[in-house]
Amino acid sequence: MNSAEEITIFPLQNELIKDINNTNDSFKVFGKIVPIFQSGKWSFEEKLFNETQEIRFPDDQLDWSQYINQEDKALFLAYKDTKSIGQIRITKDWNHFCYIENIAVKKEFRGYGIGKLLLSKAEEWAKQRDLIGMSLETQDDNLGACRFYVIQGFLLGGVDTLKQSYNPNIETTLYWYKLFK
Template identity: 75%
Template sequence: MGNESKLIISSLNNELIDDINMTNDFFELYGRVVPSLQSGRWSYKEVFFNKTRKTRFPDDKLDWSQYINQEDKALFLAYMNNTCIGQIRIIKDWNRFCYIESISTKKEYRGSGVGTLLLNKAEEWAKQRQLIGMSLETQDDNLGACRFYVKQGFSLGGVDTLKQSYNPNIETTLYWYKVFK
């Protein structure tokens, strides 16, 4: 039996706009990253919750035409058998980093390498623009995402304890960076 399924990554165009929020599935929050700064270097420990909970981000409602054929921003969608299973949304930031505004993979494809392929696509895009690395932010209670970014070569570069003050569930916003060699 041959492998019929082939993953395709497409740049956003008008025909694909309806697929953008298709990958916005629920995910599990099962632990927290507790950062600590010592002599100018960040480290952290993982603390597991007694009980996991599910959450999802609200669907983004942006002017998606702003991401089509632009030099300073892009949105890539991952497809398997014509079904959208992942996406990454990126911008060229003022600090010469490629800022990842959003990345998501459909629940049933998590752990299958789709997120890695999307990050690779973003890295390629960033290097074409002579950017120095990639950056993103997560909340401290999204341990799964933090572990994924560390596995992809990101390092904790900063912490903000006030950014999410309106949200009682989030203590800290974490800033992750991957500097290109």
């Protein structure tokens, strides 16, 4: 693939529902974020692991029709030709942020700007609804995703050490925010 210019992004329609979970590929876990709260601001350090693991989240099983032609939520799919290669699922949150429920790009299309295109689509959607920014959460061990969000202008805004208590592999949930200027 040469560039993200060959990509089209469509809002979810009934005929596209079959493609949603096609974008759910595994990803590498190679380090974690260690959050630091000092003088009222969050920062972080990175800690690389000695070994890399591949992780894949289970496919989401939602009523996808709830994301079609809705004012308060949407799902956009990225395609190269007729192949679904990425998705972003968003909702209008109570705090006037566009909450990103999920963003995924097929493994072989990562690094080509697809995630950035999907975030831009979400930002456009959010601004049309007069929202003040975008927010999302990651686990502390998803360093690749965290690095991506930082590059896209997200700031660490909070940490929760109890949310993932059922999962012994995840110590901390991180909350990221991008405010619109």
